[in-house]
Amino acid sequence: MAPEPPPRKPPEPPTPAAAPRPPLPDVEAEMRNLRETMLARVEKWAAQEGERVLERVAREIFPRVAKEMIQKEIEKLKAEAEEKE
Numbered sequence: 001m002a003p004e005p006p007p008r009k010p011p012e013p014p015t016p017a018a019a020p021r022p023p024l025p026d027v028e029a030e031m032r033n034l035r036e037t038m039l040a041r042v043e044k045w046a047a048q049e050g051e052r053v054l055e056r057v058a059r060e061i062f063p064r065v066a067k068e069m070i071q072k073e074i075e076k077l078k079a080e081a082e083e084k085e
Helices: 029-085
Strands: none
Touching: none
């Protein structure tokens, strides 16, 4: 006796047309908006905090630079005074 073939699945009833997909978001426009938002936040932060950071850096750097320049001038003056003697 020949083995019986497996029973067939009944055909699926036709489904109604699927709802139309919403259009894909415009990735480029979304990235542009995100970039502009980030730049606006950076500008706002720089306006608020940037001045304080700049002042702090200036307080740390300017005295050191001034000290180096003054020491060079003092050394030049000493060298000139020794040459005249």
